[in-house]
Amino acid sequence: MNVRQQLVLTSLLVLSTGFFLRDLKVTGQTSRNQNRQTASPGAKDKEIKKLFKQNCAKCHGENGAGETTAGEIAGVPDFTDQRWQELYDYQRLTNSIKHGRGEMPSFGKKFSKEQIKSFVSYVRAFKN
Numbered sequence: 001m002n003v004r005q006q007l008v009l010t011s012l013l014v015l016s017t018g019f020f021l022r023d024l025k026v027t028g029q030t031s032r033n034q035n036r037q038t039a040s041p042g043a044k045d046k047e048i049k050k051l052f053k054q055n056c057a058k059c060h061g062e063n064g065a066g067e068t069t070a071g072e073i074a075g076v077p078d079f080t081d082q083r084w085q086e087l088y089d090y091q092r093l094t095n096s097i098k099h100g101r102g103e104m105p106s107f108g109k110k111f112s113k114e115q116i117k118s119f120v121s122y123v124r125a126f127k128n
């Protein structure tokens with residue numbers, strides 16, 4: 001084997017190791033995501049309830065009525081009001097959480113698509 005052949009072989013080896021490692025990383029991530037999605041519905045409800053409490057309740061209140069100081073200053077809607085619930089569709093609420101609206105910050109960078117979906121369902125569940 002001459003030097004040229006050795007060089008080609010070595011670079012092939014380095015390349016394939018790189019691909020192997022990359023595949024490993026991708027596979028690892030997919031299975032983690034799958035775990036998150038297949039968690040039992042009860043666990044998911046609990047998780048979103050906790051996330052709402054940590055990220056949204058400051059303005060919207062834990063009961064969704066928005067009777068908080070920050071909420072009143074910012075002008076939040078009352079999620080328990082049936083008439084308010086009928087005003088907007090799923091897409092609009094999703095967009096508002098993702099990109100923000102008025103005084104509400106955007107959450108599209110902080111939360112996954114799945115989590116934003118769960119927030120919309122959670123907000124919907126406040127209606128009487």
Ligand code: HEC
Nearest residue numbers: 055056059074075076077092093096101102103104119123
């Ligand atoms: C800093 C206060 C604040 C925080 C924190 C906040 N919101 Fe809001 N939110 C608002 C305000 C103010 C509005 C009304 C916006 C408007 O219509 O001008 C609003 C509106 C909404 C709406 C109705 C949007 C529409 O399309 O009319 C939804 C749904 C919502 N918030 C969900 C959430 C969720 C979920 C979180 C947490 C991830 C959250 N908010 C965190 C202040 C906040």
